[in-house]
Amino acid sequence: MATYRLDRTSFKxxxxxxxxxxxxxxxxxxxxxxxxxxxxxxxxxxDYAEGHPPKIDKTKFRAHSRSANG
Structure with a gap:
């Protein structure tokens, strides 16, 4: 695991x-x-790269028709 240090010059x-x-x-x-x-x-x-969000796992969702005939 990475060790992070607080940059104290960035705050006031x-x-x-x-x-x-x-x-x-x-x-x-x-x-x-x-x-x-x-x-x-x-x-x-x-924890993802800025501008590169992870893809959605589309196997976890289903679409249902809301029409009266379906």
Whole structure:
């Protein structure tokens, strides 16, 4: 297992209220920028290369017709 080290130069000291105020920053971003951030966070959380999400296992799903005749 890899050993990760915290890069302490990437962070700054903040008060609790400053650190908790994420909404005001993200509300200023466009929806495209927020989507890019969400894609990056998903890649980190689920451990895949950014921009290359894993393929869906389509054998786990089935499609059903919702028509009245079927």
């Amino acid at each position: 000291a903040q008060t609790v209220s400053e650190a908790a105020d994420h909404a005001s920053y993200y509300k200023k971003l466009s929806w495209v920028e927020r989507l890019k951030i969400a894609a990056y966070l998903n890649s980190v959380a689920f």
